[in-house]
Amino acid sequence: xxxxxxxxxxxxxxxxxxxxxxxxxxxxxxxxxxxxxxxxxxxxxxxxxxxxxxxxxxxxxxxxxxxxxxxxxxxxxxxxxxxxxxxxxxxxxxxxxxxxxxxxxxxxxxxxxxxxxxxxxxxxxxxxxxxxxxxxxxxxxxxxxxxxxxxxxxxxxxxxxxxxxxxxxxxxxxxxxxxxxxxxxxxxxxxxxxxxxxxxxxxxxxxxxxxxxxxxxxxxxxxxxxxxxxxxxxxxxxxxxxxxxxxxxxxxxxxxxxxxxxxxxxxxxxxxxxxxxxxxxxxxxxxxxxxxxxxxxxxxxxxxxxxxxxxxxxxxxxxxxxxxxxxxxxxxxxxxxxxxxxxxx
Amino acid sequence: xxxxxxxxxxxxxxxxxxxxxxxxxxxxxxxxxxxxxxxxxxxxxxxxxxxxxxxxxxxxxxxxxxxxxxxxxxxxxxxxxxxxxxxxxxxxxxxxxxxxxxxxxxxxxxxxxxxxxxxxxxxxx
Amino acid sequence: xxxxxxxxxxxxxxxxxxxxxxxxxxxxxxxxxxxxxxxxxxxxxxxxxxxxxxxxxxxxxxxxxxxxxxxxxxxxxxxxxxxxxxxxxxxxxxxxxxxxxxxxxxxxxxxxxxxxxxxxxxxxxxxxxxxxxxxxxxxxxxxxxxxxxxxxxxxxxxxxxxxxx
Numbered sequence: 001x002x003x004x005x006x007x008x009x010x011x012x013x014x015x016x017x018x019x020x021x022x023x024x025x026x027x028x029x030x031x032x033x034x035x036x037x038x039x040x041x042x043x044x045x046x047x048x049x050x051x052x053x054x055x056x057x058x059x060x061x062x063x064x065x066x067x068x069x070x071x072x073x074x075x076x077x078x079x080x081x082x083x084x085x086x087x088x089x090x091x092x093x094x095x096x097x098x099x100x101x102x103x104x105x106x107x108x109x110x111x112x113x114x115x116x117x118x119x120x121x122x123x124x125x126x127x128x129x130x131x132x133x134x135x136x137x138x139x140x141x142x143x144x145x146x147x148x149x150x151x152x153x154x155x156x157x158x159x160x161x162x163x164x165x166x167x168x169x170x171x172x173x174x175x176x177x178x179x180x181x182x183x184x185x186x187x188x189x190x191x192x193x194x195x196x197x198x199x200x201x202x203x204x205x206x207x208x209x210x211x212x213x214x215x216x217x218x219x220x221x222x223x224x225x226x227x228x229x230x231x232x233x234x235x236x237x238x239x240x241x242x243x244x245x246x247x248x249x250x251x252x253x254x255x256x257x258x259x260x261x262x263x264x265x266x267x268x269x270x271x272x273x274x275x276x277x278x279x280x281x282x283x284x285x286x287x288x289x290x291x292x293x294x295x296x297x298x299x300x301x302x303x304x305x306x307x308x309x310x311x312x313x314x315x316x317x318x319x320x321x322x323x324x325x326x327x328x329x330x331x332x333x334x335x336x337x338x339x340x341x342x343x344x345x
Numbered sequence: 346x347x348x349x350x351x352x353x354x355x356x357x358x359x360x361x362x363x364x365x366x367x368x369x370x371x372x373x374x375x376x377x378x379x380x381x382x383x384x385x386x387x388x389x390x391x392x393x394x395x396x397x398x399x400x401x402x403x404x405x406x407x408x409x410x411x412x413x414x415x416x417x418x419x420x421x422x423x424x425x426x427x428x429x430x431x432x433x434x435x436x437x438x439x440x441x442x443x444x445x446x447x448x449x450x451x452x453x454x455x456x457x458x459x460x461x462x463x464x465x466x467x468x469x470x
Numbered sequence: 471x472x473x474x475x476x477x478x479x480x481x482x483x484x485x486x487x488x489x490x491x492x493x494x495x496x497x498x499x500x501x502x503x504x505x506x507x508x509x510x511x512x513x514x515x516x517x518x519x520x521x522x523x524x525x526x527x528x529x530x531x532x533x534x535x536x537x538x539x540x541x542x543x544x545x546x547x548x549x550x551x552x553x554x555x556x557x558x559x560x561x562x563x564x565x566x567x568x569x570x571x572x573x574x575x576x577x578x579x580x581x582x583x584x585x586x587x588x589x590x591x592x593x594x595x596x597x598x599x600x601x602x603x604x605x606x607x608x609x610x611x612x613x614x615x616x617x618x619x620x621x622x623x624x625x626x627x628x629x630x631x632x633x634x635x
Contacts, residue, residue, distance in 0.1 A: 009359045013366055066383045077495065083371040090367035094360045114359040117594055121430065121522040122360070128530025132502070135537055139495070147408070151541065155412050158419040158534060165426035172433035178595055238378030242371070313468075316415070320467050324422075324458075328451065331429075335436070335444050342437065354513050408541050410628050416538040417624045421617050423531040427523050428610070431599030443603055446611070453614040457621035466625045 004107075013113055016093060024248035025055040027297060034301040062241035070234050072142035081137025082235065082242035088133060089246035092126040092253045095119040097181045099266045099286035102279055111286065112181060119180035120168060123257060124161070127212055131157050133246070138231035149230030152220050152312070157212055159319040164208035166327035167201045170334045171261060174198060184265035188272075193264040200330045202262045204323055209254040211319070214247065216304040220312055255296035256289075263292050414466055425454050474514060481507040498536050505529045519595045 029044065029051060036043025044051035069078055099111035116122060131154045138150020174197050175183045187193050195202050211218040220230075232243045259265060266285030276284070310318070432439065432447050439446075461467060484507065487500040505528045512521035602610055 006358075006362070009362060013359065013363050017363075017366055017370070063378050063381050064383075066385065067378055068386075071388075074495075079375060080499075083375055086371045086374070087364070087367045090370065091360070091364050094363045113363055114356055116356045116360070117518050118522045121519075121526060125522055125525035125530055128526055128534070131530075131534055132537075135534075136495075136499075139537075139541065144406075147406075147541075151408050151412055151538075154534065154538070155415045158531070159415055162419060162422040162426065165423070166429075169426065169429045169433045172430065173436040176434055176437060178430070178434060237382050238374055241378075242374060316467060320418075321462065328455070331451075332448070335447075338436070339441055339444060342440075354516055357513050410542070413538055413542050414624065414628045416535045417628075418621065420527075420531045420535050421621050421624075423527055425614075425617060427527060428613070431519070431595050431602050434595050435599035435603065438600070439603055446603060446607060449611060450614045453611075453618050454621075457618040460622060461625055464625050464629055466629045 008107075008109055009113060012109075012111070013094075016098065016113060017090065020090065020093060020249055020252060021245075023252050023297075024245055025059060027248045027251065028058065028244070029055050030297070031301050031304070034298065035305055038302075038305040059241070062238045065237040067237035067239060068234070070142060073234065074140040074142070077136045077140035078234075079239070081133050081140060082239045082246075083133075084136065085130065085133030085246040086242045086249075088126055088130045089249040089253070092123055092250075093256065095122050095180050096253070096256050096260055097184050097265060098289060100278070100282045102282050111282065115179065115181045118178045120172070120178045120183075120261075124165065124168075127157075127164075128161060130212075130246075130250070133243075134231050137235070137243070141231075141234035143234050145233045146231050149233070153214060153231055156214075156218065156220060156315060156319075159316060160208040160211035160218075160323070163204055163319060163323035163327050164212070166324060166331065167204040167208065168261075170201045170327070170330045171198050171205075173331070173334050173338060180260055184260055184267065187264040187267050189267060190264070190269035193262065193267070195262040198262065198330075198334070200326070201334075202258075204327050204330065205262070206258060207318075207323060209258060210300070210303070211315075213250045213254055213300070215251065215300055217307040217310050218315060219309060220315060251297060251300055252293065255293045255300070258296055259289065259292035265289055265292075411467075418461065418467075421457075422454075425451075474511075477507055477510050477514070481511070494540050495537070498533060498540065501536070502529055502533050505533070516594075519598050 032054075033043040033051070044054045047053040047057045069075055094113045095116055097110075097112040097115075102109045102111065134153045134157075135150045138146040138148075138153070141147070171194060172178065174194060175186060177183060183194075214220075232240055235243060266282075266289040268285065268288040271281055271285070428450065429447065432443060436443065481504055484500050484504040488497050488504060491497050491500065505524060509521045509525045509529070512518070512524055
């Protein structure tokens with residue numbers, strides 16, 4: 001364990017961290033711009049050219065607002081809620097391989113913060129922890145809307161976690177490894193992408209990702225028309241900001257996970273046929289990866305302005321009675337087909 | 346499958362570092378916003394928001410048992426899914442036998458799942 | 471080794487906090503932290519799958535269930551049920567039994583050599599799967615029966631039979 005290893009990792013962590021925050025910030029602007037585009041209007045365009053400074057203005061405003069802790073609230077947990085939410089959102093990106101390796105001065109620098117043997121499960125664990133931030137915040141507020149929103153959010157997220165886990169099992173039967181690095185390395189080129197062998201699994205996974213991020217059409221925990229603001233009704237200033245931020249970070253990370261697992265991560269067609277050096281392949285790979293992520297983020301927003309919200313019983317029925325049986329059927333199908341292929345081909 | 350060796354606890358050190366960075370960011374932001382923002386408290390401002398209606402009672406009322414049902418089913422299924430990971434990773438080497446073994450396991454649980462649905466324990470009406 | 475003692479100290483400290491704090495929600499949170507230190511222990515032993523299972527199932531699932539149960543109960547009741555003398559006596563007896571068991575097991579335990587794993591990969595997912603689906607197949611299938619029982623039990627407890635109309 002040399003010091004240079006730690007420094008290298010720290011630099012990578014900080015770069016990823018800053019990138020995550022910037023992307024989360026600009027997702028808010030992008031969301032409003034997309035909304036404007038879909039509804040045939042301009043969206044924010046006053047702060048800077050094309051409203052490019054809008055997120056900075058919003059962020060600054062969050063800091064300069066008064067923070068209000070309601071009289072009946074449990075003070076410690078009220079503060080802990082958004083902190084836990086942002087921490088869990090920020091650590092989930094640790095195992096994602098952002099690119100291949102760079103050769104810098106004779107050292108090979110892996111563009112992945114931590115290559116752990118159980119990468120997929122690590123992400124699951126962190127997602128499972130995300131429930132705490134919402135639940136504690138909602139409970140500590142001592143507000144009926146908040147509590148309702150928190151409990152809805154928690155039971156929604158745990159319901160869809162099951163289907164998500166089952167859809168991943170089918171993928172793992174194909175990849176035979178839990179390490180995200182190896183999963184991406186297997187999907188070299190274009191025809192090896194996992195989406196071609198696991199289309200049903202991907203659809204289930206994506207639906208669950210929408211539900212885990214509390215995005216429309218699964219935004220029942222915070223639906224304005226019923227619950228005012230859901231679990232963050234009582235929150236103000238940067239505490240509210242942190243909740244929203246963690247939501248956008250979650251959206252970014254789940255887009256990254258979807259492109260890693262199913263769309264080949266940093267792989268792009270003909271990557272080894274162009275005669276490029278390793279460093280160039282890596283750089284282009286990183287750009288391609290981010291393009292895929294942005295495409296998914298756009299998809300998230302597109303859905304938001306297209307679909308209406310589910311009713312609560314519909315949400316639960318979809319999670320338990322449709323997605324889980326479908327995911328199990330997918331596992332059975334994958335198992336049988338793979339075995340038949342292995343024995344008779 | 347032997348390629349997955351050489352996996353040691355050191356792999357987890359960067360995760361710890363990232364956790365430290367994340368905690369640092371979260372705590373700094375919370376403290377920063379606490380210091381910067383104005384502080385002007387009035388009694389009305391600190392009461393909980395109930396769409397302008399007078400607050401009645403405490404919010405921490407017991408919630409419906411259905412949520413508890415969902416939570417306990419989630420725990421059971423989570424354990425089931427956890428059992429499937431070691432199988433999925435070894436799926437090819439275990440072959441047909443493994444598949445049948447897992448089908449028995451899944452079948453038994455599906456039986457329970459059908460029971461739950463037939464009992465209408467997951468109905469939200 | 472010093473790392474182990476540090477993490478072990480944290481586990482004991484937080485588990486003590488679980489029983490010392492009065493607020494049940496705080497207790498749950500301290501329990502979550504205690505489980506997290508267990509995860510670190512598993513990682514230090516290179517039992518990676520077990521570590522992440524502990525992370526997902528205990529921290530992510532069972533503790534969420536605990537929080538749900540807390541919200542199901544009415545926490546505001548100032549009139550917390552008074553503990554009767556009988557319950558205190560029973561508690562003391564149970565605690566003593568546990569103490570005797572622990573003391574007995576410590577006496578029976580032999581000091582082994584510092585544990586060196588013959589195969590450091592034994593805790594990884596793939597090796598675990600091979601063992602689970604060959605040597606421990608029967609316990610594995612029986613565990614599904616256990617889960618089935620839990621499911622049926624939960625439904626029976628939570629769902630009252632509809633009165634026939």
